[in-house]
Amino acid sequence: MYRAPVNDIAHTLKQVAGLEEALEQKRFGELSGDVVDAILEEAAKFAAERIAPLRETGDKHGAALKDGVVTTAPGWKELYRDWAAGGWNALTGAEEYGGQALPTMLSVAVSEMWNSGSLAFALAPTLTMGAVEALEKHASDELKALYLPKLISGEWTGTMNLTEPQAGSDLGALKARAARNGDGTYSIFGQKIFITYGEHDMTDNIVHLVLARLPDAPAGTKGISLFLVPKFIPDADGAPGKRNEVYCAGIEHKLGIHASPTCTMIYGDSISGDGATGWLVGEENRGLACMFTMMNNARLLVGMQGVAVAEAAYQKALAFARERRQGRAPGAKPGDDMSPIVEHPDVQRMLLTMKGLTQSARAIGYACAHALDMARTGTSDEARFWTDRANLLTPVAKAFSTDIGVEAASLGIQIHGGMGFIEETGAAQLLRDARIAPIYEGTNGIQAIDLVQRKLPLGDGGHVKAYIAELRAIADQAAASNRAELGDTAGCLAFAIADLEEATLHLQQALAEGRVQQALCGATPYLRLFGLAAGGAYLAKSALTGEDAGRSVLCRFYAENLLKETTALKHCVINGAESLMAARAALAE
Amino acid sequence: MYRAPVNDIAHTLKQVAGLEEALEQKRFGELSGDVVDAILEEAAKFAAERIAPLRETGDKHGAALKDGVVTTAPGWKELYRDWAAGGWNALTGAEEYGGQALPTMLSVAVSEMWNSGSLAFALAPTLTMGAVEALEKHASDELKALYLPKLISGEWTGTMNLTEPQAGSDLGALKARAARNGDGTYSIFGQKIFITYGEHDMTDNIVHLVLARLPDAPAGTKGISLFLVPKFIPDADGAPGKRNEVYCAGIEHKLGIHASPTCTMIYGDSISGDGATGWLVGEENRGLACMFTMMNNARLLVGMQGVAVAEAAYQKALAFARERRQGRAPGAKPGDDMSPIVEHPDVQRMLLTMKGLTQSARAIGYACAHALDMARTGTSDEARFWTDRANLLTPVAKAFSTDIGVEAASLGIQIHGGMGFIEETGAAQLLRDARIAPIYEGTNGIQAIDLVQRKLPLGDGGHVKAYIAELRAIADQAAASNRAELGDTAGCLAFAIADLEEATLHLQQALAEGRVQQALCGATPYLRLFGLAAGGAYLAKSALTGEDAGRSVLCRFYAENLLKETTALKHCVINGAESLMAARAALAE
The missing domain is CATH 1.10.540.10 (Acyl-CoA dehydrogenase/oxidase, N-terminal domain)
Known part of the structure; x- marks a missing residue:
């Protein structure tokens, strides 16, 4: 447990x-x-x-x-x-x-x-x-x-209503509409899908934040406004009063997170013509900016879901691997009983991979949260710097962490062998639950595009350079520490950071020269490279505190095994785009 | 569809x-x-x-x-x-x-x-x-x-009864027992789990092949015999006669392959003391050798399941990506409608990755089947060579292909976005179904151990060398062909094959020096490296036939993107073991 x-x-x-x-x-x-x-x-x-x-x-x-x-x-x-x-x-x-x-x-x-x-x-x-x-x-x-x-x-819960059938990643395509009632309220009409906890029985009111268009709004993302639509309109005392015209029309049958109702929400009554009563949040037509406030926060928290499932999967797999005996591990003496499978090198590799990725993703998430805290509590100069930092790290914290969440959950099943495929074991549920996280709150592909197109240019390209310099300083400290238990951590980390730097410069140049498509071809491998290298540096920083020998050996395993992937990823970023563009035609056959 | x-x-x-x-x-x-x-x-x-x-x-x-x-x-x-x-x-x-x-x-x-x-x-x-x-x-x-x-x-179906609760990967631990009846038949007692189609209503008889121990059998794998146990004992006309003492006591609630009953089978009646009647197949105590005949075949076929699910996932994702419109792809003109997502580079990368891995795994499976056919139809010298070849390729065909099956199914979900997480779409089922294949018929970890410990030494280590030389000849042909559309395929392939050769020599030497544990630490990355390099060579061979431009561009994408992973894997094989062994202690905490 x-x-x-x-x-x-x-x-x-x-x-x-x-x-x-x-x-x-x-x-x-x-x-x-x-x-x-x-x-x-x-x-x-x-x-x-x-x-x-x-x-x-x-x-x-x-x-x-x-x-x-x-x-x-x-x-x-x-x-x-x-x-x-x-x-x-x-x-x-x-x-x-x-x-x-x-x-x-x-x-x-x-x-x-x-x-x-x-x-x-x-x-x-x-x-x-x-x-x-x-x-x-x-x-x-x-x-x-x-x-x-x-x-x-927590007396009431909140929801985010963005997605419509034709508008998922592309919010500019949304059609829900809002009409001014003349009394400061609005009438909201439309259908929203994939609304998490859109309806439930845990609280006596639910507060929906809903994106919709005013009649005179410009097309696309610049014509979207944000409205607050309560399930029950608060009465004079603030208690839930009149039932609003917003209803759950269906819940989805999903791969995982079964206990979380994913609702189709209908705003307004098509027969009576009555809308759901809503109140404007922020300015008219500026809803997307307001929603991004929620989304950045949510993206980091979704990233933590990846870490969370990876941790749960690791614990479950480790406990199983210590109990389950099969075969004799190398080094066992003839005549020995079967070994706990945790003694088999292949199982150890899986467990250490899970643990290393989990710890690195956790550190990235915390670094992002730290940046948010620093921005909130700092001087205006500090706030500028730390806001950039949070913006830089958010897509990595979301996408890298949720990807490794799925990987760790899948490895967790594998360690369980046949038992992993049986639902009662609980390992399979972790994969089913984890699989949503790379999708919602902006797919990981969207995160990669965001990182490359919007975050690499921050501070005229200087912010990411400063960040890479910080990572390099950690590698330098690892080198200077001369700790035998770190093995070749410093060397591997220096290579990985050099890969990150080279790939970063390549993408920044491609963007500067207007070769957006080439840059986007490498967005996903770049984000992975970023996460691996940053995570490796944080593991080294952790090991350098010297407070626990386990941190050093884990860091070394990560550096000498998992970090090696960065060079392949760098090649994909720098040399992979041309072949991708040449091969597109094969998909149109 | x-x-x-x-x-x-x-x-x-x-x-x-x-x-x-x-x-x-x-x-x-x-x-x-x-x-x-x-x-x-x-x-x-x-x-x-x-x-x-x-x-x-x-x-x-x-x-x-x-x-x-x-x-x-x-x-x-x-x-x-x-x-x-x-x-x-x-x-x-x-x-x-x-x-x-x-x-x-x-x-x-x-x-x-x-x-x-x-x-x-x-x-x-x-x-x-x-x-x-x-x-x-x-x-x-x-x-x-x-x-x-x-x-x-096909009038009757067959089953394989190996696994018991305490004996999964380790068949030596099995406890089912067989007693000689004196009339040439045997009485079988015991419980077997995870028996695929152990009981069903599709045919009027089911023929179980069951591993069990005779009373005087040696311990471990050398004391296992193989028995045929029919559900109904054929009468004089060969028609299903008397019901045998073998019953299904439960079916599993699984992550996937729901339509395939995974049965717990009980042999013999513990109250009456009557066993299930069985007939010996092969010699007493030689059951494991007989079972391996089935298992090699089954491993290749399970490998094809990986290919099969990857293909199905690719087709489903491609069809969706052509239909679904979101955002405007790079290159779209302002004012254009939303683009089909197949035009987004990130989606293209996922689709080409799925297709490239599928085609390469398919070719590996066929090459393994070819070796089996050549062994069966050849002279005795040929048979020796081709049996070695089939033995070498079987673990790769099983493990590499089932791993990419899971990867492709997961990418397929990702391409579907939120719809991928909804069961009705069918993309999630492919992942749920695919996830068993790396586990059964010998986990992929077992396959990797088999490849390293039993297959690399074939022909005194010469067989794998000859195979690598064949792969290199393909890379040389790609280089000599000078086809512009192949880009840097020849160069990338040559590097990947050199990685494979280097890793192979390292493992062979470690084994020769008795450093088994070090070798096994690298088994899983080695198998992946083997599959990627061999698959890349087969894609190049396919492209060199020149019969379809699509094959060349796909090969190039694979070479310039996916093959880059081999260097990282080689590093894990050669340099990763020490840190893995050092980090084991962290798992015992």
Whole structure:
């Protein structure tokens, strides 16, 4: 059963991603390292004792829709109630609305635990958190006063309504419409699909954030506005009042995250012609910018889902590999009994690969959260720098981490052998659950495009260079440390960082010369290269703290095995585009 | 909907894997290329029109067990009946028992089509084919006369009963027991798990091949005997007679292949003490050798399942990518509508990766089948050589192909975006189905160990060297051809083959020096390296025939993108073991 790796998490937060220094700088007021530890311990307890035990029953029962009512899996409602009552939903919310205003780093760290416990469960608060952030930044004071206390406490949940059948990655194509009612409210009409927790029975109200077009809006992404549409319109006391014209018309039958209802939501009644009543968030036609506030946050949290599932899969596979005996491992004496399969080199390679990728992705996610915290708490110069940093790392934190989540879950099945294919084992569910994360909140292909096209040019191309220089400084420290247990870590890391630099320069030049297509051909291998190299540097930084021998040997395994892939990826980025463009014709046959 | 790629299949069989030359040499009597084509066309028709339409309903309904009776999914029984009536089961069986004695190459090619249609369906005949081969080689004439006609026609199906709860990869640990009855029959007792189509309603008898121990058998793998245990004991006319003491006690709830019942089989009645009646196949205590006859065949066919699912996933994703419009691809003019996503470079990369890996794995499988055919039809010198070749390629054909099957199925989901996660789309099922193939018939880790420990030493290490020389000759031809459309194929291929050679020599030396553990640390990356390099050479051979421009551009994409991974893999093989061994301690924490 899952146990949160509190030690790894605290170490990575503090020693690797910069929390210790930020605490020393009093960036979060009186928050101390001890309080951080205490929060992590409490979260670990809740995740292990309350959430994880429901992971498999949630999967088995799923959520059910009947007569417009969505019933969540047994125990789900009570789990959510107790989780919110524990104050977990309020971790990052603004203090004036009842939040604890704790650092994003901490919120990201505990979010990993909720998701390791159950990805399907943790999705609900993930969406609420995005709604809170969008409202805090863009909503009127009236809307904030009415909705934020309930959303921050977790009394109500939030949703993000972007996707329509014809508008997935391409939000410019969306058709949902909004009409001005003349009293400051709007009437919303349209159909939204893939709405996570769009309808459920865990809270007595649900606050939908919905993208729609005004009648006079320009076409494309510049004509989209963001509206708040509550399931029940709050009455004078702020309690759920009149039922709004928004209903769940269907829930999806999905590969995984069965306990999370994925809803088709209908806004407005086509027969009566009544719309759903909505309130504008931010300015008219500026909805996409508001939504991006939510999406950046959500992307990082989805990245943590990848880390979370990878961690859960690793723990499950390791426990199995220690118990299960098959064959005799090399070195076993004739006459010995069967060895635990954890003693077989091939199984060790799989486990170490899972662990190395998990730790590296975790560090990338925390580094991204650190940048967000620094931007929020820093001077305006600092804020500029750290905002760029967060923007640079967000697509990597999302895509690299969710890719390795799928890889680790698949390796976890493999380690279980035949038992891995049997649903009761629970290893298969982790793959089924993990497989959504590379898709939603912007597919990993979109993340790669974002990284190349929008993030590499940050600071006239200088920001990524500065970041690579930071990674190189870590490799230099590893070299200077002369630690035997690090093996050739420094050499491998230096090569990987050189690969990253070369690929980066190549892409920046291609973009500067207008060869966008060539650059985009290499976007996905580039993002992977970025993640591997950055993750390797963070593992080295972790090892250099010298606080645990296990970190050094893991770092060395990662450097001498997994990091080797960067050179192949660099070749794909630099030399792979031409053949890709030449081969396109074969797809049109 | 699936359409068998008859053109690719025939081309790969004839021009790449050696069927054309074998036909010219009259190795298969009067079999001609035209007849081969006609058989492929007919098989393609059956797979597309009859099997593929039941893939998703079979998944949805699955197989059900009630009161010991397993009911297959709707339409399954009729599908099997018509498939067998079409003579498809008899393709490779011996002529004296009603078979058509066609080449393994052909059988492997059509098997891919059945599996693309539905992996769950094609599993039944895959197991029967293994049973036929084991009986043909090892059974007494009486057993052959009684069982082979029914198994070859498909009137009855066959099963393989190896696994027990404590004995999966390690067959030496099995406990099922057999007692001599004194009349030439044996009484079999024990429990077997994960028995594919161990019980079903498609035929009126099922022939189980069962591994068990005699009372006086030595411990371990040298004390295992193989028994034939029919569900119904044939009467004097050979018709199903008395019900035997073998029953299905449960079927598994699995990640995929739902329509294939995976049974727990109980042999013997623990209350009455009556065993299941069995007949010895081959010699006492030599059962493992007999079973390996089945397993080698089955491993190649499982490899083709990987190819089959990859092909099905590719076709589904390509069709979706041509239809689905999102965003504007680079090069689209402002004001253009949304582009089909197949025009986006990232989607193209995924599709070309799927196609390249599929074609390369297909060629490896066919090359392995070719070796089996050459061994069967050649002089004794030839047979020695080609048996070594088949033995060398079998683990690669099994593991590389099933790994890429999972990769392709996962990429297929990704290309579908959110729709890929919805079960109704069918893309998710392909991943769920594909995920078993790296596990059963010897996990891919076991295949890698087999390749390194048992296959690299073949011919005193000379056989693999000769194979690598053959691959190099292809790279040389590519270089000499000077075809512009091949880009840097020759250079990339030469590098990959050099990587393969270097890694091979390293492993052979490690084994020669008794450093088995070091060698096994690199087994899995080595197998992947082997598959990538061999597959690349076959793609180049295909391109060099010059019969289709699409083959050249695909080959070039593969060479300039996917083949680059070989250098990283070589590093893992040569330099990765030490860090792996150092890091093992971290797994014991």
